[in-house]
Amino acid sequence: MLQLHSVTKCYGALTALDSVSLEIARGEFFGLLGPNGAGKSTLMSLVAGLRAPEAGTLTLEGRALTAGDITGRRALGLVPQHIALYQDLTAEQNLRIFGELYGLRGADLRTRIAEALEAVQLTDRRGEPVKRYSGGMQRRLNLVAALLHRPSLLLCDEPTVGVDPQSRNAIFEYLERLNREGLSVIYSTHYMEEATRLCSRIGIIDHGRIHALGTLDELLMRLPFEEEIRFPVTPTTAPLAARLGELGEIATEDSVHRFRPRPDVKLSAFFALTESFGLPPRLFTSQRPTLEGVFLHLTGRKLRE
């Protein structure tokens, strides 16, 4: 559906996107995971036609996407990072304006506005100025404002920033429903929990480059370990930590030792070693690998650094 081929975008001396190639299939829920400044918003803005790339091509359903081509934008819906709504106007007035920009009129527009407000549970407060809404309500309205014209590809640029857990969950459920109904979504976030929950495929982006691309399982497979065992940094655990380098990768951070055993190392061997140092099993916790770990493994830094 959407293809990016060797797309490069620079801001002066800064290369925000460096020869990025990507393909999004119809009906896919694609997550773009990376820290702030990784290039997520730039990629979104190029797809949305807000900026033009220095090099490379973007095509949507076989049609070239260019900054000057406004016709192609009808197939897109953008949920900006900010709450891009007219605060003094009501929800209904906001939706009417954004619907009219896509050529919607009359009964069709009224029906779609009613459906959108119903979907995000704002029907009862449709006549109130947006500035009186809670942050979560504004976020929900911000989302449906991009959907009135029924785009085939929805671009969500960190749409849950500053949202309470309840509203976040409501947004997730709504997006999941839309995706099941066939809407393709590109969802940028720096929360691995969101990417893990929502996305059928994830691209890990940092410093303007896509470092890895695949399903959650495919990405986790890139880690050279299956488990991570954590135990506290104390004088009694120091000898163990010194020995664990023979069995895998050991790192120390925030008063915690993190041990990632080599794939061929069995956990029984690890626990045998702990027993030999007289350390009780309750000192150790085991954790499944996460996207955070994948990101750290691929980029050498944390998602929120």
Add this chain to the structure above:
Amino acid sequence: MHPIFALLRKDLLNFLRNRAGVSLTFAVPFAMIYLFGQIFGVNRKDTGPVGIPFAVVNASSNPAAAKLLEALKGEKSFRVITDTAAPGDARRPLTEADLRLLMQAPGAPFRFALVIPDDVISASEFGLHLKFLSNPRSEIETQTVNGLLQKTIFSHVPELIGESLQARAKGYLGDARLKGFNQRLATTISSTFGGDPAEIESRISAGDFGFGRLTAPTKAAPDPTLRRLDPPDPAPPPAKSSGMADVFSKLVRIDSEQVVGANVKSPAATALVGGWAIQFLLFALTASATGMFRERDAGIFQRLLSAPVTRAHILWSKFLYGVILGLVQLVVLFTASSSFYGIEILPHLGRLALVCIFAAGACTSFGMLIAAIAPNAEAANGLATFCIMLMSCLGGAWFPITLMPVFIQQFSKLTLIYWSMEGFSAVLWAGQSVVQILPILGILAGITASVMAIAVWRFNRGRIFD
């Protein structure tokens, strides 16, 4: 540190980091002080206006009239115009009919004129007889010009008045008795104050009574025939005999005629309303244009530009909104002025609406230029305040530009306030037709187009849509 001092330090740091704010804090007062100083001639040795265009027609063959004309030409406050363009490259002397035509024409080259009639000194009347024509923009301007004219007469040509007295006396007494009267007067003066009686008699006969050594009143005595800009009092108090002022008003009879705007019902308000209206409009439209920063910060431009909307669509919608807002504001302002002060708008409604639309367009383009060149809303507001005050001062919204130094007047015509006020005056004051106001509308349209072109260019190069 005490919380008050910590917070004070914070405010100072914020202020110092706002470079636009810092520069405007100092630039605005400097510019205003300089302009006011120039207008009021603070640094000049001789204060007062310079170079007010003043047309003079000399219809008298009396040599004293030529002397009056020369005296007027020598007065620095006036730039005396005595001729007009003739077919070809030639020029010909102005006539009284020319004065009226030119003063009523759009873009009149002068708004005050003096006719020295054939009977400037008459045997049948006491004092000088002159004719003063005006198209005043404000009372202060008219009084200033009138006062300057009287000052010139009394300072430079006192013998005109003496000559007038002699002519008048000749009519009453006849040649022989007047000669005897002059001789006796000269003898009395000679015996009382000294001097040669023959020389004194010669000077008296020539009209030199020493009026030049009298001091003219500092404030020009209002001529009862001069049409004041304020509505006349229902029952004006009887004129008091006020010494010198009374003497001067009897010595010089000036027939005043307001060539333009004589039928305007509320002259003072009509003259003022255009300038104030356009200032309010500029503030309102600039505030509206700087609202673009809020939309940018809220990400609304991102949303709009990801829809089938271009930057041009956004800018055109802003421009049209500004014009409509400006039009509505002007309509409300003129309607209020009509209700409160009796300004006549109904007879001029169509032409007034035209000027309002063009003025609103020019003001909107100015607001958009400010939004295009300023980095943020705070800087835009500061810059707008500075520019609006400067343009109001230069454009004549605060003082008549004729009172400003000539080199500052050159800048007046570069301001949209000047041309908007010209438009309002042309309609409400002079009652000009659509065809007559077309040049002003054209200039306003030209200002709009050129300022918008710069604004659009800046918007496309700037970061407001990023």
